[in-house]
Amino acid sequence: MHFKSSVILCALYLLTSAWSIGLNSKQLWVITKLYKNHKVTEKNITQLMKEFFGIQEPKTPFDCDSNEANSVDLKKLLLALAYKDKKTHNRYYENQTLTPFEVEFFLSVFTEHANSSDQDGYLSLQQLPGVLKDLKLYDKEIEKVVAKLKVKQKKRNFSKDAYMKSKLLNFNSITAQFIITEADFLLIMLETKPEGYGLDRQQIEKFVDFFNNCRKTDSGSIEPMVIQKIFIDFGMADSKHYSKMLFKSNRSAANELMELMLVTAERSRTEHTKRGVLDTYIVKFFLDEFVSHDKDSDGFLSHEEFVSWVQLARREMFDEPKGGHPKNKDGSKTHFAKFLKMMIAYYE
Incomplete structure (x- = not known):
């Protein structure tokens, strides 16, 4: 052959x-960018699902009848997009992909750790190794992930506005602004996925x-x-x-x-x-x-x-x-x- x-x-x-399943890195990056730019409105989410994911009749998982930024629950959105049949070609042989089962499982473990610290939808860099240990990543893999994120953390410039947002999220210091959302976490799990x-x-x-x-x-x-x-x-x-x-x-x-x-x-x-x-x-x-x-x-x-x-x-x-x-x-x-x-x- x-x-x-x-x-x-x-x-x-x-x-x-005809359809594709799960989420790949390009899709996760788009979602992450939308949230970090505070452009999560019903109109933007519907447009994203229709134009980028090819979902013809999108139903947004909004928690309330609001067009305010970030009114969509990120976890619900990620699960909806992972399980929903998408008409765009995922090209599995070209892109590493998390299947819907993996997305649901990883988010469940993530949420348990976040909730145990009374945090809604995010983890600190210090908390991440504990989650990765639960998911049986090797020590060297965990060290590599943490080292990469620490470099990213050092490069980040925090504005006064970001600092005020961190206070609203009950962080104790300016360095604690480096948080890991559900979408960030899925990207980490995607990058550490075995061949x-x-x-x-x-x-x-x-x-x-x-x-x-x-x-x-x-x-x-x-x-x-x-x-x-x-x-x-x-x-x-x-x-x-x-x-x-x-x-x-x-x-x-x-x-x-x-x-x-x-x-x-x-x-x-x-x-x-x-x-x-x-x-x-x-x-x-x-x-x-x-x-x-x-x-x-x-x-x-x-x-x-x-x-x-x-x-x-x-x-x-x-x-x-x-x-x-x-x-x-x-x-x-x-x-x-x-x-x-x-x-x-x-x-x-």
């Missing part, structure tokens, strides 16, 4: 993603079986306790935070499956020694391809959508594997785990 590099980029950019080992054939086949047999809710999403077990197995947080991994979702199981496979590719600590491995970059590439061809955003490729992808792969992207290009013989819908299982043929 090899990409036909001379034409693959052209092929990719001709495709339009991961990808997925091998055995893991992908387990996900095929998982999707076919896992318990589902009445709304058709995966049972929260089943998802919780997957996140616990990653070892990405102290056990006292396990209850925060009981995610509530009204999304379809097929859409949640894609998210779980992406998180597993990045966070699983299983090193692969055999052939037939899709590294994280390739998993993200195929996720891009999958959502680009999933025109109705239901988490499945219809027979026609799958055939369309194979025709593109045959013509533009891949050399034919020994067993021939994949075929969806029974004409059934293809979920992401089934799709990746068929794609392994190009890597063996």
